[in-house]
Amino acid sequence: MNIMFGLFDPELDGGDLSGRLNQWRPTLSLLSHVDLPVSRLELLVQRGHLEMAQAAIAEMAVCSPETRIVCHTIHFQDPWDFEEVFAVLHDIVEDYPFDPDKADYFAHMSAGTHVARICLFLLCESRLLPGRMLQTYPADAYGQGAEAGWRTIDLTLARYDRLAQRFxxxxxxxxxxxxxxxxxxxxxxxxxxxxxxxxxxxxxxxxxxxxxxxxxxxxxxxxxxxxxxxxxxxxxxxxxxxxxxxxxxxxxxxxxxxxxxxxxxxxxxxxxxxxxxxxxxxxxxxxxxxxxxxxxxxxxxxxxxxxxxxxxxxxxxxxxxxxxxxxxxxxxxxxxxxxxxxxxxxxxxxxxxLPGLRERSEDITPNIVFELDKFASRNGRQVNFNREAMQRYLDFAHSPSAMWRGNFRDLNASVTRMATLAGSGRIDTQIVEREISRLEWSWIREQPIAPESFLDQLLPSDTIDQLDLFDRLQLEQVVKVCLKCVSLSEAGRRLFGVSRTHKTSINDSDRLRKYLARFGLDWGAVHSGRHPD
The missing domain is CATH 3.40.50.300 (P-loop containing nucleotide triphosphate hydrolases)
Known part of the structure; x- marks a missing residue:
């Protein structure tokens, strides 16, 4: 049993019938194909077109007396308003008693505004209307003297997946x-x-x-x-x-x-x-x-x-x-x-x-390659590392000594300097050692100095008085490390650099967050220099 959902189009399906007897009308054509018997047509008609639709329905009944035509009155304030049209059609489909085991359902796509057709497509694609899309077409629509016909629009998963893969x-x-x-x-x-x-x-x-x-x-x-x-x-x-x-x-x-x-x-x-x-x-x-x-x-x-x-x-x-x-x-x-x-x-x-370089240590090597390629493009000469030099530089880059305070700017500048100095086109260990010294020197000069009384700014005096000397000294050192780091995760990696290697699940940020919370502190409070309200 085939059940069709379709929109009545006053321009294509209606009008002056006496002048349209020889013109193609999509909904009438839908019911005229011997190889497509239609048991029921759910015809959606705008309220202002009911009279015109009744005349067309009478013709459809003559063309296909075995088809039961059910007229559904719908109303769009604006038939080009996507949200309104979709809501109206969605409500009809949502309330319809579909039974896919007993009937095959189709959405007729050849009548109605472009917006309405798009909405029917979405209802089929989402399976809210559990059927296939169907298109009718007039004689000779595809050349070679072809007769008026119909075809379903393929939404099989194989083709759909290929389209999805393209996207x-x-x-x-x-x-x-x-x-x-x-x-x-x-x-x-x-x-x-x-x-x-x-x-x-x-x-x-x-x-x-x-x-x-x-x-x-x-x-x-x-x-x-x-x-x-x-x-x-x-x-x-x-x-x-x-x-x-x-x-x-x-x-x-x-x-x-x-x-x-x-x-x-x-x-x-x-x-x-x-x-x-x-x-x-x-x-x-x-x-x-x-x-x-x-x-x-x-x-x-x-x-x-x-x-x-x-x-x-x-x-x-x-x-x-x-x-x-x-x-x-x-x-x-x-x-x-x-x-x-x-x-x-x-x-x-x-x-x-955006994470800093220390939080993306896996990306140090790809960025080195990228910067060397950029250097070659700008300067017209390719530069590469010796194997030993690359290993030495990577060992340093991943070590706690590499602060990367300027993050990728530091790395980019570092690679550019080494490539410039590699007159032979090869960066050797001597160039790398000089660059490491240069980086360490610059980071030491930029290192912020915590004020002597920074705990007094972070904690109320009565809270500080109740801390054991051990807890106070430990907290001071933790805060000093935090002030040298740009993120909670970077500080956590430094503070738990040994114990983290023995854990199957690493969450340095959470460990540090919980430690600070013991004293009523959080990351923002440490960096703003005041106790949270």
Whole structure:
């Protein structure tokens, strides 16, 4: 038994019947094929077309007297509104008493608006309508004198899987593009890039990228822009801004523009970078450096898409996507009153925390190869490591002595220096040893010094008085290590460097978090220098 679901099309199925006797009508054609007996037709008719449909149904009854035609009245305020059309069709299908063991179901795709047909496809594809899609076509539609006919649209899993594989390959290319073509081996980072690729393509909302300096936030932001631009999702420019370089009136003018005569020296009208980013992508790196006024105006621009340039009474509109970058924990900045909570809520819909190099130690080797290839492209000569030199450098790079305070910037600069010094095209152990000394010296000079009374800033005096000397000295050393590290996981690796090698399940971050919690502390409190409220 064949049961059809179809939409009555007033243009194709209805109209002046006297003038359409020789014209192809899809729903009437559906019932005229000897090789496709239809037991029941569930005909969906817009409320305003009922009278026209009744005349057509009378013709259908003559054409196929064995078919029971059931007319369902539906109503779309706007037949081109995808959400409304899908909801109406979904409700009909959801309430229908399907019995696939006793009947074969079909969705007729040749009548109705394009939106309605798409919705029928989605209902079939999701198996909410447990049937096949069916298309009818007029005589000679495919040339060679073919008669009017019908065919089902194949949704077999084999073909569907092949299509899915094509999309997966394209998705994989997108992920590799975001990683600059570097074959990273860190599972957590790869999962994050996978999600970023999905979000970048599917969402226009702000993205917040956090992580230590040199983790690659700016490079990733530009890659996201290029990926979206390739897919024609953005037509405007990529506008990068380092907010740490913006100060005072110049910050407001640079971001939002100004009118002529807005302040001393404002001789001409200035557009501002938010306007420059219209239809494109604006990167506000180190967004936590913005002052209170800039934060307030940025929030308005994000929420309304409009803002007033400095000294102007005329609003400017700009439709841009925002990527914000920060090496600070903006939640701590909010608690300290330095960052607006409502602005953080607005830019924090999608938040990705980029790990530092020490948290992605598996990716040191791929990045070395990548930097050597970049060097060869820029300088026209290929440089490689001797085997012993490479092993020595990797042993150091993975050791606790390698602080990588600048993360991938440190690594990139290090490889560039060694390649430059390798006049013969080979980096030997002598070059590596000199580079290791250079790195260690620079990290010692940059090492932050904890104040003498830092525990007094972290803990109430009565709590400190109740600590044994052993616990106090131990806590002081733990906090010192934390202050030298850019993340909880890096500090955990240093503190538990020996015991972690004897564990089958390693969670250094959780061990350190629990230790700090014994004293009422957390990672944010240690780095902000005050006890949490």
């Amino acid at each position: 997966e390959r394209r998705k994989a290319r997108g992920e590799q593009f975001l990683k600059s073509g570097i074959a990273t081996e860190n599972p957590a980072f790869n999962r994050m890039i996978d999600e970023i690729e999905t979000v970048a393509i599917a969402s226009q909302h702000p993205i917040l990228l956090t992580g230590p300096t040199g983790a690659g936030k700016s490079v990733l932001a530009q890659r996201i822009y290029e990926l979206k631009h390739q897919r024609h999702q953005l037509t405007g420019a990529f506008v990068p801004v380092n907010c740490a370089t913006l100060r005072g009136d110049a910050a407001m003018s640079t971001l939002f523009g100004h009118g002529k005569g807005a302040f001393t020296g404002a001789i001409n009208v200035r557009e501002g970078l938010l306007k420059t980013a219209d239809q494109g992508l604006l990167l506000l790196d180190e967004i936590g450096e913005l002052g209170p006024e800039e934060q307030a105006m940025l929030l308005t621009a994000l929420e309304k898409g409009r803002f007033y340039p400095i000294g102007s009474d005329r609003e400017v509109s700009s439709d841009f996507q925002l990527i914000a970058g920060s090496n600070r924990d903006l939640r701590i900045e909010v608690r300290a009153g330095r960052f607006r909570e409502d602005l953080l809520a607005r830019i924090n819909l999608w938040h990705f925390d």
